[in-house]
Amino acid sequence: MKAVVLGAAGGIGQPLSLLLKANPAVTELALYDIVNAPGVAVDLSHIATPAKVEGYLPPDDGLEKALTGADVIVIPAGIPRKPGMTRDDLFKINAGIVRDLAKAIATTAPKAFVLVISNPVNSTVPIVAEVFKKKGVFDPKRIFGVTTLDVVRASTFVSEILGDRSLSPSVSVPVVGGHSGVTIVPLLSQSSHPLPSSLDASTVDGLINRIQFGGDEVVKAKDGAGSATLSMAYAGAEFAGKVIRAIKGEKGIVAPTFVNLASDKTGGDALKKELGKELEYFSAPVELGVDGVAKINGLGKINDAEKALVQAALPELAVNIEKGVAFVEASK
Numbered sequence: 001m002k003a004v005v006l007g008a009a010g011g012i013g014q015p016l017s018l019l020l021k022a023n024p025a026v027t028e029l030a031l032y033d034i035v036n037a038p039g040v041a042v043d044l045s046h047i048a049t050p051a052k053v054e055g056y057l058p059p060d061d062g063l064e065k066a067l068t069g070a071d072v073i074v075i076p077a078g079i080p081r082k083p084g085m086t087r088d089d090l091f092k093i094n095a096g097i098v099r100d101l102a103k104a105i106a107t108t109a110p111k112a113f114v115l116v117i118s119n120p121v122n123s124t125v126p127i128v129a130e131v132f133k134k135k136g137v138f139d140p141k142r143i144f145g146v147t148t149l150d151v152v153r154a155s156t157f158v159s160e161i162l163g164d165r166s167l168s169p170s171v172s173v174p175v176v177g178g179h180s181g182v183t184i185v186p187l188l189s190q191s192s193h194p195l196p197s198s199l200d201a202s203t204v205d206g207l208i209n210r211i212q213f214g215g216d217e218v219v220k221a222k223d224g225a226g227s228a229t230l231s232m233a234y235a236g237a238e239f240a241g242k243v244i245r246a247i248k249g250e251k252g253i254v255a256p257t258f259v260n261l262a263s264d265k266t267g268g269d270a271l272k273k274e275l276g277k278e279l280e281y282f283s284a285p286v287e288l289g290v291d292g293v294a295k296i297n298g299l300g301k302i303n304d305a306e307k308a309l310v311q312a313a314l315p316e317l318a319v320n321i322e323k324g325v326a327f328v329e330a331s332k
């Protein structure tokens with residue numbers, strides 16, 4: 001099981017690489033960045049877990065060497081937000097970074113599972129897909145936008161509302177839509193730990209808002225030094241761990257992730273009908289399998305307020321997706 005981290009020396013990349021090194025299912029770990037990756041790799045290589053760690057820089061075909069034989073590729077390369085920025089503001093720089101990394105993956109590791117963390121996820125996932133289409137290697141089952149941090153935040157914040165942080169690891173709330181502001185839609189009515197019916201509407205609205213804009217709390221607190229890195233690394237390692245378990249044959253693993261709705265025709269088409277819109281991508285609870293996406297689940301039973309949130313997410317999602325598609329179309 002070879003895992004590769006592209007952008008491995010960054011704020012997310014380093015702790016994510018640490019957590020992947022700590023995953024006993026990973027036997028090879030390749031770290032690539034435009035700076036410092038060999039140092040991070042040597043540091044991690046002293047940890048007594050099975051993975052053999054190598055670090056690569058751009059010279060001497062470093063990217064190709066890192067990608068050769070990859071099973072799972074996680075991409076946290078690119079710039080993070082500063083106060084006042086939206087994820088979409090990152091597009092200008094990150095779109096080109098992700099496009100170029102996708103080109104290298106399409107050539108060297110077209111069968112790998114690609115997990116995109118770089119923002120704006122709603123646009124960078126379509127960018128990877130469009131590059132793969134151009135190169136004739138597109139398999140919608142294998143490209144995932146990592147929205148797990150929204151799911152992790154929902155578990156944490158719901159447990160806080162319930163007044164018991166020790167519940168947070170077992171609180172499970174599906175978060176659907178996309179990964180930015182109003183496109184993040186927590187389905188609180190499906191929480192494994194229901195909210196008390198006595199909770200007033202403004203507390204529920206506040207909770208939804210906190211899950212949607214939780215990233216801003218971190219950006220503000222870091223005061224110019226970046227966005228979520230440690231919690232994102234935790235979330236990224238959680239999701240990568242699930243994909244790895246699924247590839248190794250474990251069944252029944254379901255996680256929300258931003259996928260191409262053609263990945264599973266049956267589920268994708270049913271979801272589009274449910275949404276009432278011809279969207280190409282959406283984050284939904286996805287059952288993972290040996291080939292990647294095994295089944296895209298629908299939204300299930302949701303209440304009227306959640307239906308309204310889903311509808312409110314659709315226009316922005318459509319614009320974000322189209323922006324990614326158009327970027328690759330306009331690229332040489």
Ligand code: NAI
Nearest residue numbers: 007009010011012033034077078079080117118119149232
């Ligand atoms: P960072 O600036 O600390 O690290 C980014 C790393 O990418 C740096 O080490 C940099 O050298 C590297 N890099 C830049 N261009 C590269 C290239 N062409 N090839 C390989 N590596 C390259 O940023 P941080 O905080 O790690 O964030 C990374 C990305 O993750 C940002 O776009 C951020 O918005 C996103 N993010 C996504 C989240 C999600 O939930 N999906 C949550 C938090 C952040």
